[in-house]
Amino acid sequence: MLIGALLYTCVVPDMTIHDTDTVGQIYMVLEGLRAMTSGRKDPILGFLPSFLMPQPSQALDKHAKAKAGRESSVFRLGNTVDAVQAARRNIHLSDPILRFCLTIVPLSRAVYFICDNILWMGAVGLGGIDKEKWNKRCNHYYFFSLIISLSRDVYEITLLLREETLAQKSQQCKSINHLNTNHVQRDFGWALKISSEDFFMLLYQSLKNNPPVLLDLIKNLCDLSLPLDKLGIFRINPGVVSLCGLISSVVSILTLTHPALKLRP
DSSP states (O other), X not given: OOHHHHHHHTHHHHTTOOOHHXXXXXXXXXXXXXXXXXXXXXXXXXXXXXXXXXXXXXXXXXXXXXXXXXXXXXXXXXXXXXXXXXXXXXXXXXXXXXXXXXXXXXXXXHHHHHHHHHHHHHHTTSSOOOHHHHHHHHHHHHHHHHHHHHHHHHHHHHHHHHHHHHHHHHHHHSOOTTSOHXXXXXXGGGGGGSOHHHHHHHHHHHHHTOHHHHHHHHHHHHHHHHHHHHTTXXXXXXXXXXXXXXXXXXXXHHHHHOGGGSOOO
């Protein structure tokens, strides 16, 4: 599971080291290990489409890259099926906002996995594929899924802030029998009635007490840097993009090794 993070680190030295053969050899070793993990359904590497993979050297062996691409492509087809099944499960959630977000996100990911496989078919010469067009489509679906994921994070944070506000009110009043809980939960105007200092303190306490929400927010923000740069929405230094990818991989590893840190519906 560490290979995904190591792949991103190959890009950083490539920004400063001009010995592309050395960097390329390291990358090929990691790429081979990445392909070998496809049989074990590694959740980090399988989620990483081919157009997101770092390309540190132009002198890499094309045959080896094509072989690794074929193996990882089969794995991504499995990820597409998993994403559709996740959408089918989440469509039954009771919360309408969570139901919408957690249904749209896996469906959009399934679509860009399909686009990525089409892009791979063109790369190995299986058809006349407009690589630029399909690459842009991949980035569009990836960007859309991240926007929805961030919207879900904002919604979760809003719920946490309201819960923290209710908890503080209950402590101040000693009793919450006179509070209309349902009304407070639906009233978004409470955020306008507190000072900015109190708001940020509430935000800090809420995220501190709920690490899964904080980690998911960090991961999605880091992932967002790549499509922003690829789509030309906001140009970002390649080194910064690689650093964000490394942070995202580390967060993914944490949530896998410690399931309690994973944000769940």
